[in-house]
Amino acid sequence: MIEFENVSFSYEKDRPVLRDVSFRIETGEAVGLIGANGAGKSTVMKLLLGLLSGEGRIAVDGVEVRKENLREIRRKLGFVLQNSDNQMFMPTVCEDMMFGPLNYMVSREQAEKKVDEVLAQLGLTELKYRHNHRISGGEKRMAAIATILAMEPEAVLMDEPSSALDPCNRRLVINVIRSLPQTKLITSHDLDMIWDTCSRVILLSGGRVAADGPAREILRDRELLEKHRMELPLRFQS
Amino acid sequence: MNKMEKALHELGEMDDLAARSSPIHDMSATAKLLTTIAYIVTVVSFDKYDLSGLIPLVLWPVLLFQLGGIPVRTCFYKLRIVLPLVMAVGLFNPIFDRAPLLFLGSVAVSGGVVSMLTLMLKGVLCLMASFLLMATTPIDCLCASLRTLRVPKTLVTLLLLTYRYVGVMTEELAIMTDAYHLRAPGQKGIHVSAWGSFLGQLLLRSMDRAQELYASMLLRGYHEHFHYAPVKPFTAKDAAYLAVCLGVFALLRFVPVAALLGGALVR
Numbered sequence A: 001m002i003e004f005e006n007v008s009f010s011y012e013k014d015r016p017v018l019r020d021v022s023f024r025i026e027t028g029e030a031v032g033l034i035g036a037n038g039a040g041k042s043t044v045m046k047l048l049l050g051l052l053s054g055e056g057r058i059a060v061d062g063v064e065v066r067k068e069n070l071r072e073i074r075r076k077l078g079f080v081l082q083n084s085d086n087q088m089f090m091p092t093v094c095e096d097m098m099f100g101p102l103n104y105m106v107s108r109e110q111a112e113k114k115v116d117e118v119l120a121q122l123g124l125t126e127l128k129y130r131h132n133h134r135i136s137g138g139e140k141r142m143a144a145i146a147t148i149l150a151m152e153p154e155a156v157l158m159d160e161p162s163s164a165l166d167p168c169n170r171r172l173v174i175n176v177i178r179s180l181p182q183t184k185l186i187t188s189h190d191l192d193m194i195w196d197t198c199s200r201v202i203l204l205s206g207g208r209v210a211a212d213g214p215a216r217e218i219l220r221d222r223e224l225l226e227k228h229r230m231e232l233p234l235r236f237q238s
Numbered sequence B: 001m002n003k004m005e006k007a008l009h010e011l012g013e014m015d016d017l018a019a020r021s022s023p024i025h026d027m028s029a030t031a032k033l034l035t036t037i038a039y040i041v042t043v044v045s046f047d048k049y050d051l052s053g054l055i056p057l058v059l060w061p062v063l064l065f066q067l068g069g070i071p072v073r074t075c076f077y078k079l080r081i082v083l084p085l086v087m088a089v090g091l092f093n094p095i096f097d098r099a100p101l102l103f104l105g106s107v108a109v110s111g112g113v114v115s116m117l118t119l120m121l122k123g124v125l126c127l128m129a130s131f132l133l134m135a136t137t138p139i140d141c142l143c144a145s146l147r148t149l150r151v152p153k154t155l156v157t158l159l160l161l162t163y164r165y166v167g168v169m170t171e172e173l174a175i176m177t178d179a180y181h182l183r184a185p186g187q188k189g190i191h192v193s194a195w196g197s198f199l200g201q202l203l204l205r206s207m208d209r210a211q212e213l214y215a216s217m218l219l220r221g222y223h224e225h226f227h228y229a230p231v232k233p234f235t236a237k238d239a240a241y242l243a244v245c246l247g248v249f250a251l252l253r254f255v256p257v258a259a260l261l262g263g264a265l266v267r
Ligand SMILES: Nc1ncnc2c1ncn2[C@@H]1O[C@H](COP(=O)(O)OP(=O)(O)O)[C@@H](O)[C@H]1O
Pocket: A011, A012, A017, A035, A036, A037, A038, A039, A040, A041, A042, A043, A044
């Protein structure tokens, strides 16, 4: 479903952030994109969504990420930003969730029905009319996920979905991610969370794909992880 | 809560106010927008000595406060930062313009004093009118209405982003002020020596965030059409309201109602 072919990118000249990155993600896969801080994980996401453009070929369902295709591609990909404060901008959770569907010409009644459905699915019904500036960080992250699901994306991209959450909220988010049937691409350096949610892992380091394979192999490879400035998931450290 | 967080909370309150329901809230944004513009134009067009002509125009905001269920106190509380600036505009007039213009009993009132009061009143009225528009109309509906009035897309998006940017910037400011005070205990305000870097950081940080926010809008299909805004249609009622308001403004502008009334009373 998602293809990267020899993708290179740099924000500033002579300081490449990504070099010759290639991978394919099939429909229904759950892939963890891991790497140390500054490895370029968020950059991969932004390239895929057409927020940045670099060299090489990126395609979604065979449709190349280019200006004229962006609307079609963004309809398929739901992106949960790292900072939920930047994701939510309408006054209430309900309005925020309806923003996407309404922009894609879904009727108001249908959009609201979808909102109720998603909130029920996530067990967040009581958040519907709450104000975005008055809900807690954990609630906001869940609400941000809900705004994306309300758009019925075919794939869900999440940038560090467990960052800045307490253990209980982190667990909630993990359970939600596990329950999603969509194709998933999740960036994180929280390898325990990746272990719980992803079956495949792509390791980015120095702007290149340093490893790509089953999570159960890569996440247990102490030598590989340490070489790229990461540690084994806590559960394997004893 | 530090000062900034309070300010942020207040911004949220603006959204709350706008989301309420009242005869004014339920009107089409276009009708409200046009009357507000007409009102501001009327107010501004008065002569700088025409204090008595301006006074009847106070009635319109008073009426809107009543009908819209917006507390007057909230308005002045929220405008407390800009009000003094507006008031300051005419402050020097009494010094430069000392020719007596009218007599109250045996006290001569100079042209400067009258023009100062007129200017202040004009400022306050315009601010109140804009506040009332914002407090009775959600920003997205306002943008949708601007689009139906053929205001260019880019300008409307700019307005929308500015509104959201103010929120983001206040939030960053709150975080940074806290961080500053934690490392500079007992200090009042922010020391002059840190202003430059503080301001620079603030702009960079809020620009980054505003950019993400805009990305989040784009990714969810924002294309400057405001289909998502809960727009209220322009009905016959709105047309009537608009017509009556325009009529009354014109009347107050071109017929010296206050003077006539005053004259009738004296006689
Ligand atoms: N807007 C930007 N301008 C310049 N450099 C940037 C910008 N955003 C990120 N970078 C740099 O690109 C590299 C990768 O960033 P990013 O993709 O955010 O990493 P990650 O998400 O893996 O932590 C980092 O070295 C970072 O400093």
